[in-house]
Amino acid sequence: MYEVIAFYVFAISTTILFLITAFSKNVLYAMTALASGMVMISGFFFLLGADFLGVVQLIVYVGAVMALYAFGMMFFDATKDIKEKHQNPTLVFILGGLMALVFVIMFSAPIIGENVQAIHPVIEGVGNAQAVGMVLFTKYLVAFEVAAVMLLVAMIAGIILAGKKMDYSLTTNDDTYDHEDEILKGAGK
Amino acid sequence: MVDATMLPEVTAAGVIIKAILILAVIAGLAGFGTYIERKILAFMQRRLGPMHVGPHGVLQLAADGIKLFTKEDIIPQHANKIIFAIAPIITAATAFIALAAVPVFPDFTIPFIDVYVPSIASDINVGILFVLGMMAAGLYGPLLAGMAQSNKWGIIGSARTAIQFLSYEVVTGLSILAPIMMVGSLSFVDFNNYQADGALWLVVYQPVAFVLFLIAGFAETNRTPFDLLEHEAEIISGYVTEYSGMRWGLFFIGEYANMITIGIIASVVFLGGYNDFWFIPGWIMIIGKIAFSFFFMLWVRASWPHVRPDQLMWLCWKVLMPLAVINILITGLVMMIV
Amino acid sequence: MGLEQFKNRNVGTQNYKVLDLEMPPITAMEKFKQVVSRTFKPELFAGLGVTLREMINALFRGKMHTTQYPFEKLPISPRYRAIHEMLRLLESGHYRCIGCGLCEKICISNCISMDTRYDENQRKEVTEYTINFGRCIFCGYCAEVCPELAIVHGGRYETASEQRASFSLFEDMLTPIDKLNLQQEYQGFGAISSNADENIKKTPLAY
Numbered sequence: 033m034y035e036v037i038a039f040y041v042f043a044i045s046t047t048i049l050f051l052i053t054a055f056s057k058n059v060l061y062a063m064t065a066l067a068s069g070m071v072m073i074s075g076f077f078f079l080l081g082a083d084f085l086g087v088v089q090l091i092v093y094v095g096a097v098m099a100l101y102a103f104g105m106m107f108f109d110a111t112k113d114i115k116e117k118h119q120n121p122t123l124v125f126i127l128g129g130l131m132a133l134v135f136v137i138m139f140s141a142p143i144i145g146e147n148v149q150a151i152h153p154v155i156e157g158v159g160n161a162q163a164v165g166m167v168l169f170t171k172y173l174v175a176f177e178v179a180a181v182m183l184l185v186a187m188i189a190g191i192i193l194a195g196k197k198m199d200y201s202l203t204t205n206d207d208t209y210d211h212e213d214e215i216l217k218g219a220g221k
Numbered sequence: 222m223v224d225a226t227m228l229p230e231v232t233a234a235g236v237i238i239k240a241i242l243i244l245a246v247i248a249g250l251a252g253f254g255t256y257i258e259r260k261i262l263a264f265m266q267r268r269l270g271p272m273h274v275g276p277h278g279v280l281q282l283a284a285d286g287i288k289l290f291t292k293e294d295i296i297p298q299h300a301n302k303i304i305f306a307i308a309p310i311i312t313a314a315t316a317f318i319a320l321a322a323v324p325v326f327p328d329f330t331i332p333f334i335d336v337y338v339p340s341i342a343s344d345i346n347v348g349i350l351f352v353l354g355m356m357a358a359g360l361y362g363p364l365l366a367g368m369a370q371s372n373k374w375g376i377i378g379s380a381r382t383a384i385q386f387l388s389y390e391v392v393t394g395l396s397i398l399a400p401i402m403m404v405g406s407l408s409f410v411d412f413n414n415y416q417a418d419g420a421l422w423l424v425v426y427q428p429v430a431f432v433l434f435l436i437a438g439f440a441e442t443n444r445t446p447f448d449l450l451e452h453e454a455e456i457i458s459g460y461v462t463e464y465s466g467m468r469w470g471l472f473f474i475g476e477y478a479n480m481i482t483i484g485i486i487a488s489v490v491f492l493g494g495y496n497d498f499w500f501i502p503g504w505i506m507i508i509g510k511i512a513f514s515f516f517f518m519l520w521v522r523a524s525w526p527h528v529r530p531d532q533l534m535w536l537c538w539k540v541l542m543p544l545a546v547i548n549i550l551i552t553g554l555v556m557m558i559v
Numbered sequence: 560m561g562l563e564q565f566k567n568r569n570v571g572t573q574n575y576k577v578l579d580l581e582m583p584p585i586t587a588m589e590k591f592k593q594v595v596s597r598t599f600k601p602e603l604f605a606g607l608g609v610t611l612r613e614m615i616n617a618l619f620r621g622k623m624h625t626t627q628y629p630f631e632k633l634p635i636s637p638r639y640r641a642i643h644e645m646l647r648l649l650e651s652g653h654y655r656c657i658g659c660g661l662c663e664k665i666c667i668s669n670c671i672s673m674d675t676r677y678d679e680n681q682r683k684e685v686t687e688y689t690i691n692f693g694r695c696i697f698c699g700y701c702a703e704v705c706p707e708l709a710i711v712h713g714g715r716y717e718t719a720s721e722q723r724a725s726f727s728l729f730e731d732m733l734t735p736i737d738k739l740n741l742q743q744e745y746q747g748f749g750a751i752s753s754n755a756d757e758n759i760k761k762t763p764l765a766y
Binding site (some may be wrong): 058060064067071078083084087088090091094095098101102105125159175 | 350353358368491
């Protein structure tokens with residue numbers, strides 16, 4: 033009973049929040065709705081008893097959207113609406129409609145074809161974190177490791193790209209200049 | 222707490238009573254925390270602090286409350302009104318939601334109506350992650366508040382919120398991972414039981430993780446070495462510049478509730494939890510530990526200067542994160558060998 | 560703290576300490592060493608110790624600094640120039656003022672006004688004497704010029720008022736007759752210095 037009520041509350045609020053994300057012209061509204069929608073989705077995991085995944089959803093998306101906010105803050109004035117340029121509305125309409133159709137077909141195909149059956153049923157007496165760990169380190173080990181290496185490569189590349197001129201001071205145009213040195217030297221005179 | 226089968230069944234009534242208890246007590250404590258903070262900071266500077274409302278100023282909280290409730294609630298003209306209004310609620314609400322998964326008081330049974338009130342309002346088995354995630358979500362309050370108020374100090378405050386969040390969150394997670402590996406669970410009850418019956422506190426095995434967690438905790442609660450978001454000398458009040466009245470008060474209730482939460486996590490995870498210590502009963506031990514960690518935050522605020530935002534990023538990414546990773550590696554190696 | 564310390568104006572000879580700061584580290588190894596030494600030096604804890612020590616001092620050793628001002632007041636210097644007082648002669652109890660009018664004359668903000676007449680003994684008598692404290696700048700010239708040490712500056716520094724022009728009458732400033740035994744010889748601004756005798760010189764005849 034409670035679960036059904038909770039499900040509908042989460043479902044309706046998630047839908048509304050993501051609709052706001054898509055249709056709002058204000059950066060602040062869009063991002064706030066996105067963040068709260070992500071939190072609402074984690075509610076579904078808690079309802080299903082997958083506490084660990086719910087919490088991971090919470091932590092990961094809270095952090096991810098926070099980074100998005102940082103970009104939003106840099107690029108837009110959060111208190112004003114954004115004027116969007118629609119150069120080819122017909123194309124946008126057709127592409128968007130097609131994508132929606134593909135998604136509907138993708139998700140409804142298994143339900144129509146065959147009832148979904150879990151290949152790895154829930155093991156009794158094992159917590160969520162253990163269950164996720166078992167699946168991750170047995171069946172999906174290769175994918176997991178490849179993803180890890182990929183992320184490492186991306187991280188190093190990001191650091192190198194961003195850190196090209198890290199020791200170059202914009203204020204003095206001097207490579208060897210260091211503000212800490214200046215303070216210490218100035219005090220030592 | 223040791224044997225789950227001996228405990229009475231947790232009913233909905235018990236959970237609701239618990240929730241009301243947490244809300245009432247922690248909200249009261251959070252308000253009272255402002256009085257304690259002013260008093261202790263005053264003593265450390267050899268001042269008296271608030272003295273006039275009630276004996277030694279203990280009723281200052283009531284005076285502040287009346288002031289905050291009756292103050293005019295101003296929303297700036299060009300602010301984004303909806304976001305401006307919900308931002309303080311996010312901070313306060315997440316602080317209290319985080320407390321839902323934390324053991325706050327010992328469990329007890331109300332005598333006449335025979336309702337069992339549990340120690341944790343919702344004993345989910347990933348308690349620590351839930352609390353940390355909720356506290357991280359709490360930073361949306363300052364972020365949105367700063368961005369919504371169309372004030373340059375506010376937007377600097379929220380930019381600092383973002384970088385602070387992106388800096389410390391990694392350290393919090395990694396530092397608490399080592400004790401999690403040792404205990405093998407994410408539940409606060411398991412952490413408590415791991416240190417029960419005369420076993421050494423986890424801080425003995427994991428001193429590095431404890432220090433890292435404390436540092437990250439200071440950043441998480443915006444306490445002084447890392448109070449970048451609202452540092453008066455630099456950015457007026459940061460994200461609370463335009464706030465007044467009860468909305469402003471909600472931010473502070475949230476901040477003090479977060480301080481209590483960090484105190485509880487540090488006590489349960491690292492400092493032995495609510496186990497008996499020699500002859501001292503457990504509930505006195507846990508209250509003492511939480512009180513000490515609260516005092517420690519005020520003590521640090523009275524003693525240390527605060528850091529610049531770039532120093533915070535440098536510290537978190539270049540020093541603390543490698544240290545935390547090395548700590549995890551060593552913990553893993555030792556656990557594998559032993 | 561005595562008055563002598565305030566009078567020491569020899570700025571250059573005070574005890575300044577020059578810190579011996581080392582040069583900043585240059586190589587990576589030196590930087591690493593600096594980080595390690597700063598991490599493990601108990602400097603941060605020295606800071607914590609200082610505040611804790613001060614807290615213990617304040618709470619248990621009676622070194623609290625706060626003065627709860629309206630209820631307790633700090634003693635002020637005798638040379639402090641606050642609201643004027645009119646003194647009486649210690650022996651007869653008659654007021655000291657001889658009505659010479661010097662204070663009225665010298666007052667640079669024109670806030671003293673007085674009126675005198677000859678009484679039945681052909682002595683000058685002060686009939687009216689007011690000071691406008693809205694104008695008074697507390698320069699102390701009146702006290703300095705007074706030949707009888709009759710008008711002096713007292714210690715009443717709480718001069719907040721409901722009006723901009725707040726006058727004070729002669730009777731308000733005069734020492735009450737029943738408190739004559741409490742009146743003390745004024746040591747402050749305008750009083751004769753303790754070594755006045757040594758400083759007296761004969762007027763040269765050339766003048």
